[in-house]
Amino acid sequence: MDLCGGTYAVVAKRNDTVTFSDFAGDIQGKPKGKKYVFLRSNYDEVVQQMTELAADHRRRNTQNK
DSSP: OEEETTEEEEEEEOSSEEEEEEEEESOSSOOTTOOEEEEHHHHHHHHHHHHHHHHHHHHHHHHTO
């Protein structure tokens, strides 16, 4: 299980897709039984962008102290 905010999900990475399922934790709407499937290329690109944004945010916060 991976954590996103206060929500956990099973993340299954396959050759061409990534599937989020079996949600637990602090979720509104309780997507019980739901699965979300993304193209692997889209998932990888979004994760890369999130990582870059987090690194920029960390750098800015460090420089301002």
